[in-house]
Amino acid sequence: MKLNSKTTVASSKVLLVPYEGHHVSKYHSWMTDPELQAATASQPLSLEEEYKNQRSWRNSADKLTFIVCQPIDRSLDGRGDIPFIRMNTLDLDSMSRMVGDVNFFLHPWDAEGGQEGWLVGEIDIMIADHEWRNKGMGKAAVMALLVYVQVQMGFILEEYVMSKQADGVSGASLKALFVKIKEGNVASRKLFERLGFRQEGQKNYFGEYKMVMPLDDLQKQPWWDTALGDWIQIPYGSMRDEIKFTD
Template sequence: MRANADTRLAYARVELVPYRAEHVERYHAWMSDEHLLEATASERLSADEELAMQREWARDERKCTFIVRDAATHAMIGDCNLFFNDHDDDRACEIEIMIAERAFRRRGLARETLEAFTAYGACSLGVTTFVAKIGFGNDASNALFKSFGFVERSRSEVFEETTYAL
């Protein structure tokens, strides 16, 4: 998304920076992990496909992606995405948060990322409804989104996921 191309969001423990070509190698390494692929409902891509997708998403006004970095070390630890894919409501978006680096999980960084990203989406992009689709087995993400105030909207036995909205 061009709207966030030069945006850096700095918070106490995380900073969000636009997903750029220099991040693709590390991101691709994360997405070689079967657990992360399953938890994010993602497909395995080659490094070239990942780079092409990064370039496409940087131009796509319906996708907003940031890399999550640890504020203290500036280490790349995850990503977050907004997808404006609701054709009936252009102020609604699907939100995803991923802390890919195991050493940085269970430390409240996903929650701070969620706080930062929803604030950015609401204040800078005009989002009024955030939707999260979480796999039944992803206990940490289900707990995170519920504790943040997201409410269950539906459950899909076919996709084995719960849809939450805020």
């Protein structure tokens, strides 16, 4: 979504930054790994196709795409809060700090009993860097993303509706969250269970389990208040954006 093109999301354990062009080459190298291709049900793309994909995703009104980066010192070593992150500088969002990606997709509600304008949100998380697996990075990234979605809900839905007006869409309401996880990915299933997601039905034709959480249950989760208190947004962009922001 264009919504997340000018902001990063930071907690004490993770930094989420918009997927920009300078991230593509490393992302592309990750996706040549057969293990990651299998885990994400992805087909290998050429580097040119990956750049095209990046531009498409960043401009889509039904997708949020963040690169998961190593956490940063948000207080600049005690000198004050970071007021702005300029892309691809200070090594905060560089390729050397990339760990994986986390995404959010909006889909029309297709289950029985749905109403016009109802949506469901799909979450997708990948920790590609082996050194950062099993350290809580995936959980921290998903929690930061979900706080962002809840806080920015009005803007997310407004952008979606505006993009669908030609199709006669006049309103939208997010009703549930879900994730699809491969049968053998036990770690991811346990991660989402700890976050409050529950399995719906049996595995599908592709060997995936669907785990679901009603949106009304999100802020009732035991981890919510801590995640919300540990979460900030930091403006992000080019030098031109920074000058406008600090004027």
